[in-house]
Amino acid sequence: MSIKVQAKTDTSFLFSGLSATKDNGFNSMSWLKDYGLVKSGAYSKLMKAYYSDDEGDTSKAAKSVVSDKAKLMSANKTVADSYNKISESAKTVQDSVKKIQEAAANDTELLISSVKSFVTGFNSMIDAAADSSVKNDYSISGRISVLSSLSNGYTEKLTSVGVLRRPAGKLEIDEDKLKEAKAEDIKELFAEKSSFGYGVSMSAEMIQDNASYAATRQSLYNASGFANAGSYGYMFDQFT
Numbered sequence: 494m495s496i497k498v499q500a501k502t503d504t505s506f507l508f509s510g511l512s513a514t515k516d517n518g519f520n521s522m523s524w525l526k527d528y529g530l531v532k533s534g535a536y537s538k539l540m541k542a543y544y545s546d547d548e549g550d551t552s553k554a555a556k557s558v559v560s561d562k563a564k565l566m567s568a569n570k571t572v573a574d575s576y577n578k579i580s581e582s583a584k585t586v587q588d589s590v591k592k593i594q595e596a597a598a599n600d601t602e603l604l605i606s607s608v609k610s611f612v613t614g615f616n617s618m619i620d621a622a623a624d625s626s627v628k629n630d631y632s633i634s635g636r637i638s639v640l641s642s643l644s645n646g647y648t649e650k651l652t653s654v655g656v657l658r659r660p661a662g663k664l665e666i667d668e669d670k671l672k673e674a675k676a677e678d679i680k681e682l683f684a685e686k687s688s689f690g691y692g693v694s695m696s697a698e699m700i701q702d703n704a705s706y707a708a709t710r711q712s713l714y715n716a717s718g719f720a721n722a723g724s725y726g727y728m729f730d731q732f733t
Contacts, residue, residue: 571626576708578621579633583701585614590694594684598676605671608679612656615640615693616663618700623661632703636696637662643696647682647689654679 589611596603622628622637641662644651648658655671656664683690 573708573711575621575624575627576704576711578624579618579627580701580704580708582614582618582621583697583704586611586618586697587694587701589614590683590690593680593690596680598680601676604676604679608654608656608671608683609666611683611690611693612664612666614697618697619661619663622700627707630703630707632707633700636700636703639696640693643689643692650678650682651689654682 589607592607593604593611596607619637619640622633628634644658644662644664651658651664652667652670654674655667655669657667659665682688685691
């Protein structure tokens with residue numbers, strides 16, 4: 494099977510679809526880099542070298558490039574997964590606080606389940622942020638430290654509604670105390686402005702934003718298959 498490519502020699506055609514804005518124009522031009530690699534034969538050179546029966550220097554070099562690229566993509570995906578876990582946990586915290594805020598005072602079942610969900614999200618966020626691949630990101634770790642200090646300042650009130658502080662800044666549910674807690678005490682602690690829950694939710698929102706951005710930044714390619722950032726040039730030209 495052969496593939497025919499109809500080339501346009503009029504260079505104005507190549508740029509006719511570009512937006513006038515700087516950002517959109519740059520993104521639109523990203524296909525030119527890929528087109529250039531195909532037209533120059535760089536991809537063909539790489540594939541021929543990679544699948545060559547001759548295990549010469551060129552073939553080994555090609556396989557090394559592919560292997561290194563695969564390792565980099567795998568490592569970036571692992572880091573992105575960690576950031577996504579942080580983002581998801583932070584969202585759980587925010588959603589739980591919102592449910593407590595909107596719950597009726599006599600809806601004990603919803604209040605209890607929302608507090609449990611809050612604690613689960615809170616602990617998951619701390620665990621995910623402690624992962625070795627992201628723990629040195631201060632945009633995350635700095636906010637996690639704020640959460641730890643915040644819960645430390647509310648230890649007595651948290652305990653009174655069945656939420657206990659544990660090592661590493663995490664929380665734990667005391668089922669019996671939580672069931673006995675008054676609805677107004679739960680709402681005061683988690684739903685009122687300047688309350689523990691309100692403060693945690695605000696920090697969780699910032700953590701979610703930072704983690705979501707960091708996860709996106711780790712992606713090497715966008716949905717269209719083009720490089721998101723950076724210019725790799727014609728690095729395959731060596732495989733002749």
